Amino acid sequence: MPHDHHDHLSPSGHPYRVDDDHPLTYWQQMEIAVRELLIEKGVTTAAEIATQIDAMDARSPANGAAVVARAWIDPAFRADLLADGSAASQAMGFDVGPMKLIAVENTADIHNVIVCTLCSCYPRNLLGLPPDWYKSRAYRSRTVKEPRKVLAEFGVTLPDHMTVRVHDSTADMRYIVIPARPSGTEGWPAADLATLVTRDSMIGTGLAKLPDA
Amino acid sequence: MVERTYMRVRADMPPGHVRTPAYLRGKTGWVERTLGPFPNPEALAYRQPAEPHPVMRLRFTMAEVWGADAERPTDTIDAEIYAHWLEQAEPPYAP
Numbered sequence: 001m002p003h004d005h006h007d008h009l010s011p012s013g014h015p016y017r018v019d020d021d022h023p024l025t026y027w028q029q030m031e032i033a034v035r036e037l038l039i040e041k042g043v044t045t046a047a048e049i050a051t052q053i054d055a056m057d058a059r060s061p062a063n064g065a066a067v068v069a070r071a072w073i074d075p076a077f078r079a080d081l082l083a084d085g086s087a088a089s090q091a092m093g094f095d096v097g098p099m100k101l102i103a104v105e106n107t108a109d110i111h112n113v114i115v116c117t118l119c120s121c122y123p124r125n126l127l128g129l130p131p132d133w134y135k136s137r138a139y140r141s142r143t144v145k146e147p148r149k150v151l152a153e154f155g156v157t158l159p160d161h162m163t164v165r166v167h168d169s170t171a172d173m174r175y176i177v178i179p180a181r182p183s184g185t186e187g188w189p190a191a192d193l194a195t196l197v198t199r200d201s202m203i204g205t206g207l208a209k210l211p212d213a
Numbered sequence: 214m215v216e217r218t219y220m221r222v223r224a225d226m227p228p229g230h231v232r233t234p235a236y237l238r239g240k241t242g243w244v245e246r247t248l249g250p251f252p253n254p255e256a257l258a259y260r261q262p263a264e265p266h267p268v269m270r271l272r273f274t275m276a277e278v279w280g281a282d283a284e285r286p287t288d289t290i291d292a293e294i295y296a297h298w299l300e301q302a303e304p305p306y307a308p
Contacts, residue, residue, distance in 0.1 A: 100248070117234050144236065146284045164288040171232050171268055171293035172251045 056129070063094050064126035064176055065197035068208075069190040071103070072181045078105075085176065094125050096174070101126070104167060105178040106204075111158050112165045113151065113204030114175040115143040121169040123176050127199055134203065144168060154205040177201065179208040217243035220271060221302035222294055230258030233298045237290075240278055241302045242271035245291055253295060267296040 010016055024032070038044050067089055071078040081088040085101030101123060104112040116122065117140045122130040133139050143150050147164045151157070158164065167175050179201040185193060188211075200206030224239035232254045248270060252263035271294050276286035 117236070118232060144290055145279065145282075147288065148284055164285065166288070166290045168234060168237075168290055168292040170234055171254070171295065173248065173270075173293055 056124070059124055059126075060128040061126075061197075061199035061202065062194070063128075064123070064199075064202045065194040066190070067092055067094065067103075067126060067176070068178050068197045068202065069193035071178050072185075072193055073188075073190055078178075081178070089126065096123075096125050099123075099174045100172060101176065102167075102173050103176050103178055104165070106180045108180075109162055110165055111151075111156075111162050111204065112167060112177045113143060113147055114167050114169060114177060115140055116169040117141065117144055118170055121174060123174040126176055127202060131199070151205060154200065156205065156207060177204040179204075179206075182208050182210050184211045217304070219243050219302045219304050220269060220294075220299040222271070223298050223300060227255075229255050231255055233294055234292060236278065237271075237273065237292055237294070240273055241304075242273035242277065242292075243304075245270040245272045248293065251295070253297070268293050269296060269299060270294075271299075 008015055035049065039046055039049075067081065070092065071081050077088060080091070081103045082105060085103040086096045088103075089096055089101050106112055116134075120130055120135040120140075122134060124130070139150065144166055147166050148158065151164070169175055179197065181193070182196060185196070196209040196211065198206050198209060201208045219241055220243070221241045222233060222237050222239060226235070226238070246269075247267055249268040250265035251268050252265050254263070257263040270291055273290045273292070274286060275283035275288045275290065278290055
């Protein structure tokens with residue numbers, strides 16, 4: 001009976017989960033110490049740090065989706081984006097910072113997927129913070145070795161005639177995938193198109209949503 | 214068809230902050246585009262004066278990188294490699 005062992009079960013009848021408490025790691029302590037010293041010495045303020053965290057958290061895949069939607073409806077912008085991703089993204093008000101952006105386009109024959117095998121390079125200005133799996137050893141090591149199997153696990157099974165292009169973000173560039181525009185969206189305004197552009201579709205582990213999905 | 218420029222990634226294993234993935238060292242790819250110059254991360258990481266280097270985006274076939282273990286030999290991997298890691302190479306296979 002689920003309620004027989006009161007010591008081990010929550011009032012809902014499920015076992016208690018062990019608390020995830022552990023002492024601070026070396027690097028967590030180091031971060032706190034450096035942050036407190038910088039504040040004490042007047043190099044920065046707690047308010048500045050909070051503002052920067054807010055700015056980081058405010059970036060989301062909606063930025064990238066707006067860029068992709070515009071590329072779908074504006075051929076001149078699409079050409080600019082493919083030629084110089086940083087400048088095109090900047091022109092839409094999304095500052096790429098010191099890193100440069102390359103946009104790669106999915107077509108009927110090519111599917112692109114982005115990975116950073118060395119760490120977790122990610123176009124944060126356009127997509128926000130990377131998902132945890134993007135930083136996992138499994139995603140980073142398997143995507144360059146067996147991308148089709150990885151994509152299938154994300155629910156993306158590609159036809160045999162398509163070529164997979166893996167982009168390993170090894171140095172100074174950041175990457176965004178322009179997913180293929182779904183059919184049945186002719187004449188849609190950019191704001192509506194952007195709702196079809198998922199985060200995963202811009203990493204390449206997904207496709208754009210279909211209009212009726 | 215545009216002629217491809219093939220380059221081989223040096224097969225060295227130096228210590229330090231190296232942004233040349235080990236799985237591509239010794240492999241040959243063709244130049245997809247040239248970027249930069251960007252400061253050498255191997256010096257930058259240690260706050261040393263970092264000389265700017267061109268960065269090549271090389272495209273490798275899965276066949277070149279993984280040999281007989283390739284999931285699909287004609288799929289490709291693109292990676293950014295700093296010029297000082299590259300040497301001239303012949304095409305690794307008949308194009």
